[in-house]
Amino acid sequence: MIRINLLPPEFRKRQRTSASNPDALGILAGALVAAVVIGFWGYVQFVRIPHAEQLIEQRKKELVVAKREADEVRALEAKVESFKARLKSLDDLVKQKVPWAGTVSDFADMLGRDRWSTPGFQVSCTGLRISKTTAAATRGRSAGEASIRFQFQWDMELVGAEFNLAGKYINGFFLDVKKTDFWFNNGFEGDPVAPYKGDRPEWQEDIERVVINHSLQWERDQNLEAANRKILVERAEAAAAAQAPAKGDG
Amino acid sequence: MRWGELPAKQRKIILIVWPLVVVAVFGYMSYGALGTLGDDPKLQSVSFIPRAKAKKNLWSQIKGLEQQIQAEKAVVSRKAMAEEELADAKLRMAELQSRLPNQKQKEEMRLRLQEMVNDVPRDVGEVRFVGVSIQEAADAGAGRRRGGKSDHSTVTYRLELNADMNGLIWYLDRVEKNPRFMSVNALTVTPGSIEVDRDNLEITTKLHKVDLDVVTYVLHDKEG
Numbered sequence: 249m250i251r252i253n254l255l256p257p258e259f260r261k262r263q264r265t266s267a268s269n270p271d272a273l274g275i276l277a278g279a280l281v282a283a284v285v286i287g288f289w290g291y292v293q294f295v296r297i298p299h300a301e302q303l304i305e306q307r308k309k310e311l312v313v314a315k316r317e318a319d320e321v322r323a324l325e326a327k328v329e330s331f332k333a334r335l336k337s338l339d340d341l342v343k344q345k346v347p348w349a350g351t352v353s354d355f356a357d358m359l360g361r362d363r364w365s366t367p368g369f370q371v372s373c374t375g376l377r378i379s380k381t382t383a384a385a386t387r388g389r390s391a392g393e394a395s396i397r398f399q400f401q402w403d404m405e406l407v408g409a410e411f412n413l414a415g416k417y418i419n420g421f422f423l424d425v426k427k428t429d430f431w432f433n434n435g436f437e438g439d440p441v442a443p444y445k446g447d448r449p450e451w452q453e454d455i456e457r458v459v460i461n462h463s464l465q466w467e468r469d470q471n472l473e474a475a476n477r478k479i480l481v482e483r484a485e486a487a488a489a490a491q492a493p494a495k496g497d498g
Numbered sequence: 499m500r501w502g503e504l505p506a507k508q509r510k511i512i513l514i515v516w517p518l519v520v521v522a523v524f525g526y527m528s529y530g531a532l533g534t535l536g537d538d539p540k541l542q543s544v545s546f547i548p549r550a551k552a553k554k555n556l557w558s559q560i561k562g563l564e565q566q567i568q569a570e571k572a573v574v575s576r577k578a579m580a581e582e583e584l585a586d587a588k589l590r591m592a593e594l595q596s597r598l599p600n601q602k603q604k605e606e607m608r609l610r611l612q613e614m615v616n617d618v619p620r621d622v623g624e625v626r627f628v629g630v631s632i633q634e635a636a637d638a639g640a641g642r643r644r645g646g647k648s649d650h651s652t653v654t655y656r657l658e659l660n661a662d663m664n665g666l667i668w669y670l671d672r673v674e675k676n677p678r679f680m681s682v683n684a685l686t687v688t689p690g691s692i693e694v695d696r697d698n699l700e701i702t703t704k705l706h707k708v709d710l711d712v713v714t715y716v717l718h719d720k721e722g
Contacts, residue, residue, distance in 0.1 A: 271509055278514075288524075292535060300535055303556075314574065324581065342594065345679070356663050
């Protein structure tokens with residue numbers, strides 16, 4: 249079919265140009281797409297990957313420095329732990345100290361008291377033996393807790409006015425002991441009467457007194473002493489707290 | 499053959515195929531490169547693009563290293579606290595060491611124990627020094643150094659005294675309150691005899707016999 253172009257030449261030319269454009273546009277579009285893909289690959293391959301590799305090297309160097317510093321701190325901490333372990337062992341040794349001056353003083357005060365709640369007798373000590381024991385605690389301690397315990401063994405001599413009241417004297421003595429500072433403040437365990445195994449009162453004509461000799465063995469526990477001290481502090485605090493509002497009211 | 503001489507259909511095919519080939523080749527290469535790179539934060543916006551699965555890609559290595567650095571820095575941040583603890587521990591150790599004698603000071607302790615006997619005021623009571631024997635045993639308990647050797651020994655001063663009750667209590671108090679660590683581990687009191695002076699009608703009590711075990715711990719060295 250023969251085409252006849254009746255358009256003026258300037259229009260014809262433009263139309264010719266636009267007619268050759270689809271290929272050029274196709275090439276351009278293809279090149280653009282190819283350029284984007286190649287550009288992206290190039291960016292990843294030649295920019296991002298080298299950057300990441302460089303970053304790895306940098307981080308490795310930082311890690312070496314940080315590790316060196318951390319190792320110093322770890323060595324320091326190990327030294328602290330070693331010190332603490334030694335301190336603890338020495339502390340444990342020092343904590344094994346149990347004071348006796350106060351206890352013996354309280355004991356002497358107890359025996360030297362003017363009168364007992366049951367009148368008519370006096371008690372004296374004719375022998376005293378204090379020694380460390382390894383016996384297990386019966387109360388007031390959790391499993392594995394260190395136990396510092398002592399045996400307080402003494403020979404009692406009770407001198408009373410009347411032979412028939414010997415039982416009363418013994419009974420009164422043990423009842424009173426339990427209420428003394430000596431018994432409560434020094435961590436003695438259980439009941440003072442527990443080691444009592446009976447007695448044989450003897451009437452001594454020359455002094456006209458009944459005499460009872462008996463050996464008693466009590467146990468002292470350092471932890472119990474601490475627990476009792478805590479109770480005393482709590483009682484004192486409670487008493488102070490109770491008094492405070494009363495004073496405020498006044 | 500020139501481009502213009504190619505049939506339009508072939509030109510169309512070429513125009514479509516060559517970009518596709520380029521996209522396929524470089525797309526595959528990008529797929530591999532992205533896999534090698536890993537999760538680069540700068541490429542978050544194109545995270546939808548599929549990538550090869552590489553176990554040790556670069557960014558996972560970076561993150562792993564950063565985690566290790568953070569962990570080490572966390573340790574480093576404890577430095578001030580560790581130094582403070584060490585200074586404190588050294589101070590406490592020095593204080594404890596000053597309380598516990600070393601080997602050379604064993605005799606000094608024995609001297610102090612006798613001197614304290616002489617310190618008892620006359621108006622308080624009476625204590626007389628009779629003798630002392632020293633027993634030393636390597637501690638089998640805590641406080642061991644490396645190699646299983648104990649760093650201290652238990653030294654027991656077995657004192658023999660003659661004392662009245664007030665003097666004995668005063669002496670015990672001095673022993674227990676001494677700046678050097680001394681602990682009374684055993685005490686035996688045998689009462690002194692009572693004598694009656696019938697001519698003067700006086701009762702005299704002789705001093706009690708006292709056996710006293712005073713224990714201290716002797717450090718083998720003062721290291722640290």
